[in-house]
Amino acid sequence: MDFGMPTLIELKSIESCAALCVELELAFVELNMDLPEYQIERLNLHQLSKIAENYGIYFTIHLEDTAYAWNFNRRVAEGYTETIMQTIEAAKQLPIPVLNMHFHQGEYFTLPDRKAYLFEEYRVEYLKKVIAFRNACTSAANGADIQICVENTRSFQLDFVAEGIAILLESPIFGLTFDIGHDASSNFKQQSLIKRHSERMSHMHFHDYSETRGAHLPLGEGELNLVQYLGIAQEHNCRVVLETKTVDGLRKSVEWLKEREAQ
Numbered sequence: 001m002d003f004g005m006p007t008l009i010e011l012k013s014i015e016s017c018a019a020l021c022v023e024l025e026l027a028f029v030e031l032n033m034d035l036p037e038y039q040i041e042r043l044n045l046h047q048l049s050k051i052a053e054n055y056g057i058y059f060t061i062h063l064e065d066t067a068y069a070w071n072f073n074r075r076v077a078e079g080y081t082e083t084i085m086q087t088i089e090a091a092k093q094l095p096i097p098v099l100n101m102h103f104h105q106g107e108y109f110t111l112p113d114r115k116a117y118l119f120e121e122y123r124v125e126y127l128k129k130v131i132a133f134r135n136a137c138t139s140a141a142n143g144a145d146i147q148i149c150v151e152n153t154r155s156f157q158l159d160f161v162a163e164g165i166a167i168l169l170e171s172p173i174f175g176l177t178f179d180i181g182h183d184a185s186s187n188f189k190q191q192s193l194i195k196r197h198s199e200r201m202s203h204m205h206f207h208d209y210s211e212t213r214g215a216h217l218p219l220g221e222g223e224l225n226l227v228q229y230l231g232i233a234q235e236h237n238c239r240v241v242l243e244t245k246t247v248d249g250l251r252k253s254v255e256w257l258k259e260r261e262a263q
Contacts, residue, residue, distance in 0.1 A: 004028035070129035105155035156190035181215030218252035
């Protein structure tokens with residue numbers, strides 16, 4: 001398994017991320033496109049290639065959290081789709097093996113007895129857009145060794161989301177990211193969809209969780225059975241992002257891993 005790190009808000013340059021990655025003996029850095037310096041139009045592919053070569057690492061990309069091409073607003077959907085198409089082209093050039101994405105559940109109306117999700121109420125239009133996005137990504141990848149891995153967020157337990165993800169997984173370019181902390185924070189309700197498509201899991205976001213402190217804790221500081229999740233990652237040959245949010249938390253997580261390896 002390859003272990004990697006996210007881009008951290010404390011580190012303002014990709015080279016500083018790469019240097020920490022090497023120091024901690026990790027294999028890759030996951031660039032987060034929510035940050036301004038990692039917007040697709042600001043990525044210097046030549047620079048990234050040289051940094052990867054000089055430091056002996058590689059990159060994955062975390063697409064913007066809100067990037068979803070099934071938005072009902074045509075112009076918004078087209079903007080997100082264009083950004084993702086450009087990111088696929090960048091991934092082919094570098095190369096980058098994984099683009100991680102969230103599956104946005106859309107907006108909802110709060111009714112007296114329930115939340116009425118608009119994608120569920122307008123299911124036909126929503127699914128038509130999901131299919132178009134899947135086909136566009138498959139065509140853009142054109143057989144390249146790239147996966148777009150859909151990460152479990154708060155939406156995975158919704159039926160219409162599960163249907164959309166199943167449609168994406170009809171294309172070999174799509175896979176799954178298992179975020180163990182997100183699953184725990186939903187009282188493990190997201191895990192059933194992951195298990196249903198477990199053969200498509202190839203990426204993992206690995207961090208601890210506690211009911212009082214939440215997710216993205218350093219390994220060993222929460223309540224999760226981390227050894228069990230490491231076994232799942234190994235079984236599916238996942239790349240594993242140690243997804244803590246600070247340099248200190250990342251160091252603690254790497255130390256925890258080294259202690260487990262020494263046992």
